[in-house]
Amino acid sequence: MNGRPSHLVPNQEPATSGQRTTSPAAPASSPAGKIPGRETDGPAVATSALTKRFGERLAVDAIDIELPSGVVSGFVGPNGAGKTTTIQMLLGLVRPTGGTARVLGHPVGHPAAYLDRVGALVESPSFYPTLSGRRNLEVLTRLGRLDRARIGEVLALVELGDRADDLVRTYSLGMKQRLGVAAALLPDPELVILDEPANGLDPAGIREIRRLLRRLSDEGVTVFVSSHQLAEIETICDHLVMIHQGRIVFQGKVDDLLAAQHSDLIAIPEHSKDLVKLAELCEQEGKAAHVDGDVLRVQASGDWAAELNRRAMAAGITLRGLQSTRASLEEAFFAVTERKDR
Amino acid sequence: MLAAFSSELVKLRRRGVLLWGLGGGLLFTVLATVFTIERAVNTLQPGFHGHGFRVTVAQLSQPDGLVHGVVDVSNLVGIVALCLFAGATASEYSQGTLRNLLIRQPRRAELLSGKFLALALFIALAVLLAIAVAAGVAFALAPGKGIHTSAWTSSTGLNDLWHSILHVYLACVGYGILGTALAVLLRSPGVAIALGVAWVLPIEAIITGAIWSNGDRWLPGQLLSALAHGGNSSSSYAHALVTLTVYAVLTAIGTLLLFQRRDA
Numbered sequence: 001m002n003g004r005p006s007h008l009v010p011n012q013e014p015a016t017s018g019q020r021t022t023s024p025a026a027p028a029s030s031p032a033g034k035i036p037g038r039e040t041d042g043p044a045v046a047t048s049a050l051t052k053r054f055g056e057r058l059a060v061d062a063i064d065i066e067l068p069s070g071v072v073s074g075f076v077g078p079n080g081a082g083k084t085t086t087i088q089m090l091l092g093l094v095r096p097t098g099g100t101a102r103v104l105g106h107p108v109g110h111p112a113a114y115l116d117r118v119g120a121l122v123e124s125p126s127f128y129p130t131l132s133g134r135r136n137l138e139v140l141t142r143l144g145r146l147d148r149a150r151i152g153e154v155l156a157l158v159e160l161g162d163r164a165d166d167l168v169r170t171y172s173l174g175m176k177q178r179l180g181v182a183a184a185l186l187p188d189p190e191l192v193i194l195d196e197p198a199n200g201l202d203p204a205g206i207r208e209i210r211r212l213l214r215r216l217s218d219e220g221v222t223v224f225v226s227s228h229q230l231a232e233i234e235t236i237c238d239h240l241v242m243i244h245q246g247r248i249v250f251q252g253k254v255d256d257l258l259a260a261q262h263s264d265l266i267a268i269p270e271h272s273k274d275l276v277k278l279a280e281l282c283e284q285e286g287k288a289a290h291v292d293g294d295v296l297r298v299q300a301s302g303d304w305a306a307e308l309n310r311r312a313m314a315a316g317i318t319l320r321g322l323q324s325t326r327a328s329l330e331e332a333f334f335a336v337t338e339r340k341d342r
Numbered sequence: 343m344l345a346a347f348s349s350e351l352v353k354l355r356r357r358g359v360l361l362w363g364l365g366g367g368l369l370f371t372v373l374a375t376v377f378t379i380e381r382a383v384n385t386l387q388p389g390f391h392g393h394g395f396r397v398t399v400a401q402l403s404q405p406d407g408l409v410h411g412v413v414d415v416s417n418l419v420g421i422v423a424l425c426l427f428a429g430a431t432a433s434e435y436s437q438g439t440l441r442n443l444l445i446r447q448p449r450r451a452e453l454l455s456g457k458f459l460a461l462a463l464f465i466a467l468a469v470l471l472a473i474a475v476a477a478g479v480a481f482a483l484a485p486g487k488g489i490h491t492s493a494w495t496s497s498t499g500l501n502d503l504w505h506s507i508l509h510v511y512l513a514c515v516g517y518g519i520l521g522t523a524l525a526v527l528l529r530s531p532g533v534a535i536a537l538g539v540a541w542v543l544p545i546e547a548i549i550t551g552a553i554w555s556n557g558d559r560w561l562p563g564q565l566l567s568a569l570a571h572g573g574n575s576s577s578s579y580a581h582a583l584v585t586l587t588v589y590a591v592l593t594a595i596g597t598l599l600l601f602q603r604r605d606a
Contacts, residue, residue: 092448093441093606111448120445126438130356143349143453144446183442 042105044069044191044222045090049099052085059085061246062099067224067239072217074237074254075226076333082246083226084123087195091120104191116144119189121197125180129169133160133179136168137186146186154182159208173200181209192216194225198232210236234258234329244337254329261327261335265298265305267312268321281311295321302326346447346456347463353430354464364468366422371412371472372479378402378411379483403490405499409506412476416510416570417563419472421539423465423514427521428534430461435529440606450602458522462515469511477503505572512583513570517542519590520562523597542566562589 045067052060060082067073077083088094090103092111106113127136137151155164158178168176177200184192194213198206213223213236227233233240233254240257242250250257269278275291282289282298285307289298298308302324312319327335353359382399402410412419431454434440447453484491493499520542524534542563550557550564558564558576565582573579 088441088605091441091445093444095603095605115445115448118445122441122445124438126442128353128356128437128439130358131353135352135355139349139352140442140446142352143345143443145345146446187446 043067045103047101050096050101051098052089053097058246063248065241069222070220071238072213072223072236073239074233075224075241076230076233077243078228081243083243084195087122087193116187117190119184119187120193121180121184122195125176127168130167132165132167134164137183140183140186144187150186154185158182174202174205177201191222196227197225198229230330230333242336249336257332258326261332263301264325265300266323266325267296267308267319270318270320274317278312278317281315343452343456346453347460350457350460363426363464364471367419367468367472368475370415370418371476374411374415375476375479379487382487399487399489403493405493405496406502408477408480408494408503409473412473413506413571416513417567420513420517420566424517424521424538425535427461427518428525428538429531431522431525432529432531432534436531444606451598454601461518465514466511469514473507509572510570513566516566516586519593523593526597526601
C-alpha cells in the first residue's frame, strides 16, 4: 500500500487509542472505492457475480462486493449465510463456480500474485498442537519466506509473548484465536481477512482485537472481518457487507445503513397527564406517536427533536427529557433481511 | 519448493514424529537383527534353505550377513514410512492447518513437493539410523554365536551394505508415495493409514494367494518388497524398479492434480 508506514509493531499506541473513528468509507456504488485522503489505486476486493455451488446447494449466489481500501469492513450474516465460503474463495482456497473476483487487483484464480500481501484467519484457528506457538509461526514464516523477526513482534502484539514457547495444545481457545491473528499479521499485510476473530475471546480479548483492528486501519491496512456478533461489528467497522442466504443484502457505510432505518424520538413530559396532549401535537404534524408508560415514542428522526420541543413549549408542556434513538446494527440487519425474505 | 521443505522440517522436529518415525524403524530393525543372530543355527534341516530369522551361521558370515535381518523386515520399515507420509499429509486436512499453509504458499504443487522431499529426507535419516544401530547390534552379538564378521567389512560387504540401504530407502520412498496419495485422496490420517496398511499386507496377500497368482509381479506392495530385497523369486530388481517408477510417476501426477484442483 502506497505510503503505508512500515511494520506494525507492539508498543505503538494507535492514534485513536481504541476509540471509534469516523473514517469515511466509500459508498458501495463508488467505482473505485477510494477513500478521501488515502492513496489507493482501487478497491481492495472486488467481486462480480461470484458464485459457489456445492452440489445442489448454492452457498454463494452471484455476489458483487467492493471493499474500499484502508478501512475496516465488516462482513455480517447468520451462520451458513456464505461468509466463510466467500472468504475462502478470496483466499484461493475454494474455486468459484462462477463469476469473477479480484483481490488487491489480481484475479483470485492466481492467488500467488497477491497472497504475500494478505494475512488471514479462516474459520477456527488451526495449529499443530504439539508445537509451540512460536514454532507454529516459524512454520508459516519459513513457508512464506517472511522475516523471522516478525514472529516476536506479532506475538507481542497479541500479548502471547510470555506463552510463546508453550505447546499450542495447552492454549485456551482465546489464546489460539490470538495466535491466529498473529499468524495473519506475519507478512505485514496490506489486507487482513479475519473470519470470526472474536470467537472464544473474553471481553478483554475482544477489546484488544477491536483496538488492534482500528490500529491496523490507522496504519492504512484494509481489514475485512466477518462476524455474526453484530454489536461488535457496529463498534469497529466503517463499511459493511451484509450477506443472507448467499446473497448480498446491503453494502456501504455503517452510518448510512443505520440512518436509513426507522428511528424514534422519546419525549418525557414533566407531568404524565400531558402525554396524550403531546401525542396529539405530534399527530397533527403527521408523526406517528404512541404512549409507552411514562414516555411518548414518536416516529421521527433526531432532526425533528427541536421542532417537537418548540411545539411542546408553545402548548405549555414542559419536557424533562427528549432523546433520539437510532436502530442498532442488529435491528437494521433484521429489518433488511426481513424485507428481502418477503 | 525449498520454502515448503524448510517449513516441513520444523514440524518433523516434533517429539511424536521423532519417536514414531525414527523409533519405529529402529525398533523393527534392531529386533530383526537380534532375532536373526540369536536364532542362527549351524545347520538347517534338510530341504530348508533358510530365510527370515531362520538362517545359518555360515550364511550370516557372508558379506551380506550384516543387514540380513534388516532387509527381512524392510516391509515393516516401509509401513512406518507409509504411516509417516500419510499421517503428516492427511493431518494437514484433519487439523485444518492446510488452509494456513495454502495462504502462505498458494503454489500447491510446490507445497506438496517440498513437504514430500522433507519427509523423504527424514525417512532417509531414519533408515540410516536404523541400519547403523542394527549393524552395531549385529557386530556386538555376532561373536557370541560364532559368526565371522570379517566379510562384513570387506569391500564386497560394504558394497552389499550400501546397496541394501539404497534398496530399503527406495522402497520406503515408494511406500511414502502411496501414503501421500492416500492422504490427499482420503484426507483422514486414520483412514489413509488403515487402508494403506491393509492393502500392502493382507489384501495383496489374498489377491496373490487366491485370485491372481501372477499378481506378485505387478501389485505395488509385492514389488516394493522385491525392491527392498534387491529382487526376489517373483520379480527381478530391474523389473521391480522400472514398474514401480511408472507407478510412482502416475501416482504423483494424479496426486498433484487432485491436490491442486480440489477445494481446501
